[in-house]
Amino acid sequence: MIQTDLRDVLTGLACTEAAQDRLNEWQQQANDEGRAAPVHIMVLALGRFDTVNLAYGEAAGDGALVTVAQRIGHFSDDEFEDGDWIAARIGGGKFLLAVREACSRERWQWLGEALADAVAHPIAGLEDAATLRLWPRVALMRAMPGEGAKMIFERLGQALEQAQQSHGQRVVWADGVHTPRGRPNAQLEADLLAALDRGEIEVVYQPQYSLPDDRLIGAEALARWQHPQLGRIGASALFAIAERADHLAPLSRHIAERALGEAAHWPVEMRLSLNVTPADLAAASFARELLAMIAASGFAPGQLTLEITEHVLLAELERSAAMLGDLRGSGVRIALDDFGAGFCNFRYLQILPLDYLKLDRAMVEGIAEAPKDLAVFRAIVAMSKALGLKTIAEGIETQSQRDLIASEGCEFYQGFLRAAPMEAEEFAALARRAC
Numbered sequence: 001m002i003q004t005d006l007r008d009v010l011t012g013l014a015c016t017e018a019a020q021d022r023l024n025e026w027q028q029q030a031n032d033e034g035r036a037a038p039v040h041i042m043v044l045a046l047g048r049f050d051t052v053n054l055a056y057g058e059a060a061g062d063g064a065l066v067t068v069a070q071r072i073g074h075f076s077d078d079e080f081e082d083g084d085w086i087a088a089r090i091g092g093g094k095f096l097l098a099v100r101e102a103c104s105r106e107r108w109q110w111l112g113e114a115l116a117d118a119v120a121h122p123i124a125g126l127e128d129a130a131t132l133r134l135w136p137r138v139a140l141m142r143a144m145p146g147e148g149a150k151m152i153f154e155r156l157g158q159a160l161e162q163a164q165q166s167h168g169q170r171v172v173w174a175d176g177v178h179t180p181r182g183r184p185n186a187q188l189e190a191d192l193l194a195a196l197d198r199g200e201i202e203v204v205y206q207p208q209y210s211l212p213d214d215r216l217i218g219a220e221a222l223a224r225w226q227h228p229q230l231g232r233i234g235a236s237a238l239f240a241i242a243e244r245a246d247h248l249a250p251l252s253r254h255i256a257e258r259a260l261g262e263a264a265h266w267p268v269e270m271r272l273s274l275n276v277t278p279a280d281l282a283a284a285s286f287a288r289e290l291l292a293m294i295a296a297s298g299f300a301p302g303q304l305t306l307e308i309t310e311h312v313l314l315a316e317l318e319r320s321a322a323m324l325g326d327l328r329g330s331g332v333r334i335a336l337d338d339f340g341a342g343f344c345n346f347r348y349l350q351i352l353p354l355d356y357l358k359l360d361r362a363m364v365e366g367i368a369e370a371p372k373d374l375a376v377f378r379a380i381v382a383m384s385k386a387l388g389l390k391t392i393a394e395g396i397e398t399q400s401q402r403d404l405i406a407s408e409g410c411e412f413y414q415g416f417l418r419a420a421p422m423e424a425e426e427f428a429a430l431a432r433r434a435c
Helices: 016-033 052-057 056-078 105-120 149-167 184-195 235-244 248-263 278-280 285-296 315-331 347-351 371-386 399-405 424-434
Strands: 039-046 084-091 093-101 125-128 127-130 136-142 171-173 202-209 216-227 230-235 271-275 306-310 333-339 357-358 390-395
Touching: 016 039, 016 084, 016 093, 016 149, 016 230, 039 149, 052 056, 052 306, 052 333, 056 093, 056 105, 056 235, 084 278, 105 235, 105 278, 136 149, 149 171, 184 216, 184 248, 202 424, 216 235, 216 357, 216 424, 230 235, 230 248, 230 278, 235 248, 248 271, 248 278, 248 285, 278 285, 285 315, 285 347, 306 315, 315 333, 315 347, 357 371, 371 390, 371 399
Parallel strands: 136 171, 216 271, 271 306, 306 333, 333 357, 357 390
Antiparallel strands: 039 093, 039 136, 084 093, 125 127, 202 216, 216 230
């Protein structure tokens, strides 16, 4: 956790000073211990970001920076479950991501490209800007023994200047050695199709708990892919690859079938949460096919929650609402996921047949230290109750966060405080012990 006074006021990420302190700490530990995992760093710069403020106004620019920060946070949560990482805004449209874990050069290159892709995804809902796309450049490095934060920042800054002067390079290394793309997109997409055919996409489960009694109530299904060359690929990057390859529907179906089949063996009171993709809601047959999958698995539809994010709903909101209403009529519950990430359209709360608001980790990260953050959280919970919705908080990492959300009336939570995502067998055993 980053102290409140060491966080960027706008985005909630660490500030430059906090990033420098963490890098110096890691490098000193590597010098002292000799066995510490290496430190990998990347800096992502949004090209000519000042023109966004000029074209659309500072409010839209600030909103875009907040969205970029949240994408970096979600990406890091997915990819670095087992590593120690820090994300920071280091001025203007520049962001730093550093991780302390064993990582090949090819994997770090691919991660830089994947994060750039995630950041470049269109941003909608900003004031005076219908849809905005940002085009980042990324500088990568692996810190050498004895290098402090000042030298690391200087090397990355020089690499970024080089990248900005070269129209053809989006990702560069600070050591000056040219590295080809981590893996061509076409090959990666082919790898995914083969992995789907072989059933190699894994599903892990993030336990969810009720408040105030900390009772295990179920889990969210999350996709993982252990790529033979690149290592573990988390859900956000996995779905981005699937979207490029037009494999979203097969990937979503694979995850749903596998998760429903495994959840059918859980104690009957355990709930399962599944994420819904744009490809799912775009298919007129989605509701019918999902209900058929549920019936075939033997899992009770009343124990299933579908989680939908704002970007899934950008088009055809009324049609999506009708489809979700049909599913809700069959007992399935509906949650609006990542609430508070970016500019939420409150019209969703009026039109969609919702049961839950699932609060983005950005909504809870600072509530134990910052009175303003706690006031915002309190207002969201009050609004949720007024609408007859229950709240789920994600990203709970400390006991103080847990105690505060319980005292404010939040009903459910998930996060590393209680449990990290786990394999199916491990969660099934945890569920049996809880019942």
